[in-house]
Amino acid sequence: MNLSLETLLQLCILLPIFSTIGIVALRRHQNLREAVSIFTSLFVFYSVVSIYLGLQTGETISVHWLQILPGLSVSFTVEPLGMIFALIASFLWLVTITYAIGYMRGHNEDNQTRFYCCFAIAIGAVMGVAFADNLLTLFIFYEVLTLSTYPLVTHAGTEAAKKGGRTYLGILLGTSIAFFLFAILGTWMIAGTLDFTQGGVFPVDVDTTLLGVILVLFIFGIGKAAIMPFHRWLPAAMVAPTPVSALLHAVAVVKAGVFTVMKVSVLIFGIDLLSILPTTQPLLYLAGATVLLASFIAMRQDNLKARLAYSTIGQLGYITIGALLASPIGVIGGSMHIAMHAFGKITLFFCAGAILVAAHKSKVSQLDGLGRRMPITMAAFFIASLGIIGIPPAGGTWSKWYLLMGSMDTEQWTILVILLISSLLNIAYLLPIPIRAFLYKESPANSALGVKEAPLACLIAIGITTLATMALFIYPAPLYELASSILQTTSIAHGQ
Amino acid sequence: MLVHLPILQVIVPLIAAPTCLILRKPKLVWLFTLLASSLAFVISILLLQQVMLTGTISYELGGWSPPWGIEYRIDKLNAFIALIISGVSTVVLLAAQTSIEKEIPQEKQTLFYILYLLSLTGMLGILTTGDAFNVFVFLEISSLSAYSLIALGKDRRALWASFQYLIMGTIGATFILIGIGLMYQMTGTLNMADLATRLPEVAETRTITTAYVFFIVGVCLKLALFPLHFWLPNAYTYAPSIVTAFFAATSTKVAAYLLIRFTFSIFGISFSFTTLPMETLFLILGISGIFIASTVAIYQDNIKHVFAYSSVAQVGYMIVGFSLTTHAGLTAMLLHMFNHALMKGALFLALAAVVYRVGSTRIADFQGLGRQMPLTMAAIVVGGLSLIGVPLTVGFVSKWYLVVAVIEKGWWWLAGLVLLGSLLAVIYVWRIVETAYFKAPIAGRQPVKEAPMAFLVPVWLLVSANVYFGIDTRLSVEIATAAAKSLFGVAQ
Numbered sequence: 001m002n003l004s005l006e007t008l009l010q011l012c013i014l015l016p017i018f019s020t021i022g023i024v025a026l027r028r029h030q031n032l033r034e035a036v037s038i039f040t041s042l043f044v045f046y047s048v049v050s051i052y053l054g055l056q057t058g059e060t061i062s063v064h065w066l067q068i069l070p071g072l073s074v075s076f077t078v079e080p081l082g083m084i085f086a087l088i089a090s091f092l093w094l095v096t097i098t099y100a101i102g103y104m105r106g107h108n109e110d111n112q113t114r115f116y117c118c119f120a121i122a123i124g125a126v127m128g129v130a131f132a133d134n135l136l137t138l139f140i141f142y143e144v145l146t147l148s149t150y151p152l153v154t155h156a157g158t159e160a161a162k163k164g165g166r167t168y169l170g171i172l173l174g175t176s177i178a179f180f181l182f183a184i185l186g187t188w189m190i191a192g193t194l195d196f197t198q199g200g201v202f203p204v205d206v207d208t209t210l211l212g213v214i215l216v217l218f219i220f221g222i223g224k225a226a227i228m229p230f231h232r233w234l235p236a237a238m239v240a241p242t243p244v245s246a247l248l249h250a251v252a253v254v255k256a257g258v259f260t261v262m263k264v265s266v267l268i269f270g271i272d273l274l275s276i277l278p279t280t281q282p283l284l285y286l287a288g289a290t291v292l293l294a295s296f297i298a299m300r301q302d303n304l305k306a307r308l309a310y311s312t313i314g315q316l317g318y319i320t321i322g323a324l325l326a327s328p329i330g331v332i333g334g335s336m337h338i339a340m341h342a343f344g345k346i347t348l349f350f351c352a353g354a355i356l357v358a359a360h361k362s363k364v365s366q367l368d369g370l371g372r373r374m375p376i377t378m379a380a381f382f383i384a385s386l387g388i389i390g391i392p393p394a395g396g397t398w399s400k401w402y403l404l405m406g407s408m409d410t411e412q413w414t415i416l417v418i419l420l421i422s423s424l425l426n427i428a429y430l431l432p433i434p435i436r437a438f439l440y441k442e443s444p445a446n447s448a449l450g451v452k453e454a455p456l457a458c459l460i461a462i463g464i465t466t467l468a469t470m471a472l473f474i475y476p477a478p479l480y481e482l483a484s485s486i487l488q489t490t491s492i493a494h495g496q
Numbered sequence: 497m498l499v500h501l502p503i504l505q506v507i508v509p510l511i512a513a514p515t516c517l518i519l520r521k522p523k524l525v526w527l528f529t530l531l532a533s534s535l536a537f538v539i540s541i542l543l544l545q546q547v548m549l550t551g552t553i554s555y556e557l558g559g560w561s562p563p564w565g566i567e568y569r570i571d572k573l574n575a576f577i578a579l580i581i582s583g584v585s586t587v588v589l590l591a592a593q594t595s596i597e598k599e600i601p602q603e604k605q606t607l608f609y610i611l612y613l614l615s616l617t618g619m620l621g622i623l624t625t626g627d628a629f630n631v632f633v634f635l636e637i638s639s640l641s642a643y644s645l646i647a648l649g650k651d652r653r654a655l656w657a658s659f660q661y662l663i664m665g666t667i668g669a670t671f672i673l674i675g676i677g678l679m680y681q682m683t684g685t686l687n688m689a690d691l692a693t694r695l696p697e698v699a700e701t702r703t704i705t706t707a708y709v710f711f712i713v714g715v716c717l718k719l720a721l722f723p724l725h726f727w728l729p730n731a732y733t734y735a736p737s738i739v740t741a742f743f744a745a746t747s748t749k750v751a752a753y754l755l756i757r758f759t760f761s762i763f764g765i766s767f768s769f770t771t772l773p774m775e776t777l778f779l780i781l782g783i784s785g786i787f788i789a790s791t792v793a794i795y796q797d798n799i800k801h802v803f804a805y806s807s808v809a810q811v812g813y814m815i816v817g818f819s820l821t822t823h824a825g826l827t828a829m830l831l832h833m834f835n836h837a838l839m840k841g842a843l844f845l846a847l848a849a850v851v852y853r854v855g856s857t858r859i860a861d862f863q864g865l866g867r868q869m870p871l872t873m874a875a876i877v878v879g880g881l882s883l884i885g886v887p888l889t890v891g892f893v894s895k896w897y898l899v900v901a902v903i904e905k906g907w908w909w910l911a912g913l914v915l916l917g918s919l920l921a922v923i924y925v926w927r928i929v930e931t932a933y934f935k936a937p938i939a940g941r942q943p944v945k946e947a948p949m950a951f952l953v954p955v956w957l958l959v960s961a962n963v964y965f966g967i968d969t970r971l972s973v974e975i976a977t978a979a980a981k982s983l984f985g986v987a988q
Binding site for chain 2: 136144157169170178186
């Protein structure tokens with residue numbers, strides 16, 4: 001295929017959205033319907049990789065669609081931070097869709113056509129968020145993402161699912177309209193532009209108190225970043241089927257949130273301005289408090305998925321901290337953590353789903369001795385846990401390393417201590433799970449059952465993401481290069 | 497022929513109304529009404545083009561020159577609103593025959609079309625005329641036909657609703673008449689342009705202040721501005737579904753036009769907003785309207801009631817824009833008038849389709865409709881998103897302009913309130929979505945089929961317009977900006 005990179009970029013967004021037509025048309029032929037989803041995800045991944053290779057050769061790729069309001073257009077461009085997000089999302093979507101097909105069929109779920117349609121629209125929206133060239137475009141796709149994932153959360157249609165869906169939609173739509181849109185409008189009135197610009201958009205003579213308030217609105221408005229007290233939607237969304245949880249927690253929704261936080265910090269405020277705003281420091285402490293509190297709550301959860309959900313809230317706090325440290329190394333650490341956490345967390349969720357499918361267990365306290373029956377799954381769980389904690393041989397090591405360096409670099413000693421304590425807490429709530437599985441004695445009734453692993457499709461997905469987690473430990477260089485080129489103009493030499 | 501367009505705008509539906517009596521057969525009458533309404537739509541497009549190119553058109557009725565004769569005066573403002581009204585009227589009519597088959601007895605169907613055309617005549621007349629007394633005459637034509645249209649509703653409560661509206665509407669019309677009478681007494685003229693030049697001489701008198709207050713209160717009654725909105729929810733709910741779709745999209749727009757026309761072009765900004773604390777008053781009423789009506793909407797059981805209260809809230813948004821008395825604020829108001837017509841037209845027409853299939857719009861009857869009437873429900877979802885103000889719909893454009901106008905004034909707190917208001921819309925729209933998509937169909941009810949094409953075509957025309965004008969805003973924004981600019985030019 002000889003499509004220009006601009007065409008590929010547009011197809012990344014449009015193809016998933018138009019694939020819903022195919023999915024609906026083929027709703028009576030399961031295999032063909034799933035083939036549409038897989039073909040789309042393959043093509044999107046191929047396109048993103050092509051764009052990545054194009055970016056390496058130094059091409060500028062940008063597309064302008066249409067002007068919605070005078071001076072405000074829907075347009076897209078490729079820059080390193082968006083590239084990281086697009087690469088992770090398109091790759092993990094491919095893996096997740098494979099996993100989802102196995103899972104949904106295994107469970108004989110209803111409304112599968114609706115499920116795959118919403119899944120496809122969600123990934124189109126993620127691509128739109130990743131490549132957005134201005135805040136308006138980003139906001140549009142951010143909302144599309146919220147709305148398209150809502151039916152996924154309420155998929156079961158039970159009273160609990162509807163309640164979870166209400167919290168999900170209420171918080172995400174509520175914060176985005178009341179705060180995020182407000183912050184965008186404020187930015188527009190002050191700066192006169194919403195384009196993402198290296199070094200920020202605000203003129204130098206603007207009152208820093210006003211900008212500080214706008215920063216607060218941004219941080220709270222981007223509810224997908226789950227900074228407390230707007231984190232409730234994440235545990236509420238646990239009612240969704242496991243592949244959806246994986247998509248929400250690792251790939252699409254939460255990452256769209258922290259990605260937006262990062263993008264706003266670096267390309268709307270600019271880290272120089274960010275470091276002198278009066279509200280940056282309080283927000284940094286709030287993010288730190290979120291990290292600690294979420295970890296403490298995670299320790300007390302017996303439900304495996306709920307424990308992972310609170311772990312996600314904590315890990316998102318890391319990335320927000322990386323952005324708000326307002327230093328080049330912090331930004332690098334935060335951006336790398338977007339990728340590292342994605343691979344680690346999606347593996348954990350896949351494992352949780354596999355345990356549910358194969359052993360019908362959803363509570364941590366039921367997992368004693370399970371390692372003997374599901375050795376592959378539990379081993380993957382162990383490695384992914386190491387990735388979240390940030391110790392070798394998993395990629396999470398590097399992002400935590402840079403985050404710690406960033407906090408030292410900016411002399412944020414409190415944050416440094418918080419990050420260190422949090423790592424210990426991560427150990428305390430994640431490692432007991434594989435320890436129970438491998439070292440504890442199983443109840444005699446179960447021990448007779450022998451090895452029974454999850455379905456092959458699930459194991460393959462788990463294997464791929466686990467290997468990727470380890471690969472990122474050994475070859476972090478491409479990711480590091482992308483992350484360090486986010487701030488092209490700023491020197492990063494002293495970080496080496 | 498082109499010279500006579502301003503009067504043809506009114507004459508075409510006016511003559512068409514009694515002609516229906518000759519045709520008799522409902523189906524023929526429907527086609528004829530549709531033709532007349534489309535003609536009015538074409539005329540309003542031509543007029544708008546002409547006004548945008550050459551500026552204000554003045555037409556002397558019967559060749560008598562103003563201020564002695566009656567003048568019809570078309571400028572950007574009324575050409576824009578006439579376009580909205582004749583456009584929505586035409587699209588809504590596409591579904592009329594199918595819808596009233598089930599709601600209005602055969603022998604009254606011709607009457608329905610006659611009243612519909614008269615109501616349209618009245619609205620277009622109010623818009624095009626440049627004569628204050630003419631405004632009152634056309635207002636009565638449109639109102640009287642509106643009362644009768646509402647009384648045609650199948651539910652017996654329609655009579656009560658119609659009576660309620662009759663009382664309130666008549667009080668409003670009387671107030672307007674008193675206002676116009678007092679103006680005439682002080683200036684000796686009824687021509688609007690002439691009034692505008694003569695009023696400043698007598699502006700200091702108490703009579704003119706009284707005239708102004710009577711007039712504004714009368715208009716606000718017709719506008720259903722909170723707290724003068726009590727007639728609206730029942731009237732919208734118990735009227736035949738088609739009538740609701742037509743009125744929800746048009747009638748408050750005409751009242752809003754009168755408000756703008758008299759405060760900006762006739763009394764003038766300096767009089768309207770300095771003699772009395774009108775800015776603050778309108779701001780408070782607008783904001784309370786948004787919050788109170790939206791909150792009430794959340795607790796309604798009948799979806800027609802929900803959207804009717806939502807209409808009251810949307811009038812609140814318009815009035816907030818109006819109360820800013822800036823160019824940006826007025827642009828936001830005009831844009832929201834256009835956009836709101838598209839949203840409510842689409843939503844109420846979709847409800848008409850639900851009435852056609854299910855026979856009711858109580859929320860409980862929406863269970864499982866997401867599967868049984870997928871296209872109709874999808875239309876309600878898109879319309880609802882537009883009401884919330886989600887990007888890529890017209891609702892977002894309205895909200896954007898309104899908030900920008902508010903921030904321009906430096907009122908950040910108000911910007912916050914306006915945005916918070918849309919969260920209430922999330923709640924009442926989502927109740928419907930949840931019921932339609934995530935509740936099993938009512939046990940024992942016959943499975944419902946998708947609405948017929950006669951509904952789907954107009955509904956989706958309006959829904960596409962919601963999305964199209966949310967993406968390509970050139971047309972609506974350009975005209976609204978130009979109209980607002982010309983109003984400020986006239987007034988200062």
